[in-house]
Amino acid sequence: MPTAKQTTKTVPPLKVCILWHMHQPDYRDPISGQTLLPWTWLHGIKDYGEMLATVAETGARVTVNLVPSLLEQLERYVAGEDRDRWLEIAAQSPQALTPAERQFMVRQFFSVNEDTQIRANRRYHQLFLQRGAIPEETAADFSDQDLLDLQVWFLLAWTGSHLRRKSRLVADLLQQGENFSAEQKQELLKLCNQELNKVLETHRQLEEQGLIEISVTPYAHPILPLLCNLQTAQEPSPGLPLPAAAFRFPEDARLQIREGFKTAARLFGERPRGMWPAEGAVSVEAARLLREEGALWAATDEEILARSLDTGLGNRSLLYRIYDFEGLPLLFRDRELSDRIGFLYATWQTEEAVADLLRRLRQIADTAPGGTVAIILDGENCWERYPDNGYPFLRDFYQALQAEPRLELLRIKDALDQVETVPLARLAAGSWIRADFTTWIGHPEENLAWELLAQTRRDIIADEVTRALEKPDQPLSDLVRELLRAEGSDWFWWYGDEHVTAQADIFDRLFRLHLEGLYQLRQLPVPGRLQQAIKPVLKKATGFEPTACFTPQIDGRVGDYFEWLAAGRIDLATGGAMYSSRANLESLYFGYDDDHLYFRINEPELLKRLCRDNGFFEIRISSKQLYHLRYSFADNSLTILNESEVVGSGEAASGQVLELAAPLAALQIKVGESINLTCHAVRDGRENGRWPAEGHAGLCYRGRTLDENNWSV
Incomplete structure (x- = not known):
């Protein structure tokens, strides 16, 4: 008789x-040849090699x-061919900087996460507070040593965990904290460049070792369905x-796909590769192009599957x-798992976040034994919010993951080798954001950009794309390559x-x-409309200022109509990629x-749900110093802190609305x-909501x- 074990x-x-998507557009000005934004170099120091080091360490x-x-x-950075404006300013002696360059530094060299990098480092935070809210007005107050310290701290803020632990130089500079020398800055720049130079080779090595699978995106990260036919957006x-102009160039989409694969083959070797289409954007026409160009696999978002299946995703095991x-x-x-890593877990304790993710994966293993779960997200930007x-x-x-017998961590190509695919009769068009294309088309600014792109293509491109497709062994002309870059998302x-x-x-x-640049390559006059900005000058937040001074009664009630009539308003619900399940505050009224x-x-119940009794809601105010206006739902109190020191208290009341009064003297x-x-919104010691989402x-x-400015007869 067989045993129970048998x-x-x-x-x-x-x-x-797990797929980590690494993505930066081409920041080089095609006219001057100067690189205008440094994010590729900075993420190369902090994230690309860093992610691989953790893979190599853990297997x-x-x-x-x-x-x-x-x-x-x-490649250009490694070859020394990039003229990066930011790095050139970082390398200069402060004494040699022009007033405009000093203003640029004071405005831009705090472009890091405020919580994990600026506030966490005393000297960097001191310089941040010295800058204040209007950097153009305070730049002249920065001494040469202030600027040198700022240069070094900006570079230090973009060093990752592995570099901080393995480099004695970085560790010593972090401990020193201030009064850096020009020689130390140059040593740090040299070290950063050395780290950047290893990134491509490390990818090659880890793929050869079987630890990573390298997939690609079409060449310039275009929205393939929109290149195939703008009408797909509807x-x-x-x-x-x-847009008023028609745009239907599936040949451009095909060339973007083909050039993506060619770039990977040139750098990492010829082999079948999968493709994450830019923003997970798919359509029937785009999918057919991917198949025809030899994509080993492609991936998109779960909502696309829900709209492609007659039954939807009521049964999650279908995912x-x-x-x-x-x-x-x-x-x-899997949107929930991917977004939890990308947007939620950063403020959780590591042990708690890992346990939550493992628990959810075990639940999936119970309901879909032998299934495949795809966790796909940005591999660069979320880590700045995480500790270390x-x-x-x-x-x-x-x-x-590797210790759990019910789970198997695999490259996508390996999972594909182990399963039988399920036929999909229909493929809905859409992207990973709301399963539509409205992030890139539909707004007047976006539509104008498409019209300019369409007109330029009609003016400049004849049969060059077709000829490029007919001669795949020939390198792309500068004209065609510039077109592909202009089509990026x-x-x-x-x-x-x-x-x-x-x-x-x-x-x-x-x-x-x-x-x-396309017109210049043809030696044709550049249309004047290309000299006019599409995007209006950035405003920190939409809304309006108060119309008069006023003194409301702090009682948590919507009282007299005139009580808050003069208030200003800040719109909080704009900007930034949000955790998709997160509720949102709409406005902050002030006076x-x-x-x-x-x-x-006006949404105290939302805040109470996010904070609960053991949490708190706070408004962080910074000018020359940083203050926390911390409201507790448990005892209806408003405490004012300067960093962690209590410096005062205010009035607060929560009912129909949440009202706070903070004394100016304490601030x-x-x-x-x-x-x-x-x-x-903070609960259990971790952030559970932030508004605005960015900035x-x-x-x-x-x-x-x-009152004086608004007074009239």
Whole structure:
């Protein structure tokens, strides 16, 4: 008679496929040849090699998706061919900087995570507070030593966990903290360049060792379905306003795909490769091009699968399969797991975050034994919000995955070898964001950009793309390559109201410069419309200022109609990629009199749900110093802290609305002073909500001058 052990059926493990997407557009001005933004170099120091070092240390097997426009920039940096404006200013002696360059430094060299890098380092934070809310007005107050310290701290802030632990130089500079020398800065720059020079070779080595699979994105990260046919945007969004110009160039989409694979073959060797289409954007026409160009597999978001299946995804086990659409294997990312890593776990304790992720994976293993779960997300930007650049989380997560017998960590190509794909009869069009294309088309700014691109292509391109496709062994001409770069999605990402960055004007200018470059390559006059900005000048936040000083009653009630009538308003719900399940604050109302700053939020129940009794809501105000206006729902109290020191208290009440009154004396705010602010919901010691999602809002305390300016007969 068989024993119980003999009759136990072995349950196949859940295949866990993690894809890290590494992506930067081409930041080089095609006219001047100067690189206008440094993010490829900086992420090369902090993230690209860093992610591989953790893989090598733990023996994890993952897929790394690389965008060719990123790879080409890394090549140029290694060859010394990039003239990067930011790095040139960082390398200069402060004494040699012009007043404009000093202003540039003071404005831009705090472009790091404020919580994990600026506030966490005393001297860097001191310089940040010295800058204040209007850097153009304070740059002249920075001494040469201040600027030298700022140069070094900006570089130090972009060193990752592995470099900080293995480099004695970096460790010594972090400990020293201030009064750096020019020689130390040059040593640090040399070290950073050495680290950057290893990135491409390390990718080659780890793929040869079988630890990573390298997949790619079409050459310049274009939205393939929109290149194939702009009308596709209306499939998931009927009635969406489209550009006046038609744009239907599937041959461009094909060349983008082909050049993506060619770039990977040149750098990492010829082999079949999968492809993460830019932003997970797919359509029937785009999928057919991917299959025809030899994609080993492709991937997109779970909502695309839900819209492709007649039954939707009411049965979640349907998500954990690899599908086949007309011969193209397709994976669909688990949105919840991917977004938890990308947007939520950064403020959790490492042990708690890893345990939560493992628990969720075990639940999937129970409901879909032997299935395949795809975790796909940005591999660069989320780590700046994690402690120690995400290293403790990734290390423990990789190790826990490999120690769990019910889970198997695999590269996508390996999972594909082990499963039978499931036929998919229909493929919905859309992207990983809302399963539509509205991030890149539909807004007047986006539509104007498409019209300019379409007109430029009609003016400049004859049969060059067709000839490039007919001669795949020949290198692309400068004209065709410039067209592909102009078709990248990144320029359209920053148009419209959805995303906010301090460098939006540079993205706008780069897009128009790529179009201008096409005319110059043809030696044709550049149309005047390309000299006109598409993106309006960035404002910190939409909304309006108070119309008069006023003194509300702090009682948590919507009282007299006139009580908050004069209030200003800051719109909090704009800008930044948010965790998709997160509720959102809409507005922050504010005002003041001679003695207090007043704030009102109309969604106290949302905040109470996010904070609970053991948490708190706070408004962080910074000008020359940083203050926390911390409200506790448990005892209805408002405490004011300067860093961690209690410096005062205010009035607070929560009911229909949340009202706060903070004494100006405790905040040391003077008339005419501009301040930056952010709002935070904190629970169990971790951030559970932040508004605005990126950057900060701003206001100016004008005191009674506000009444004087608004006075009229």
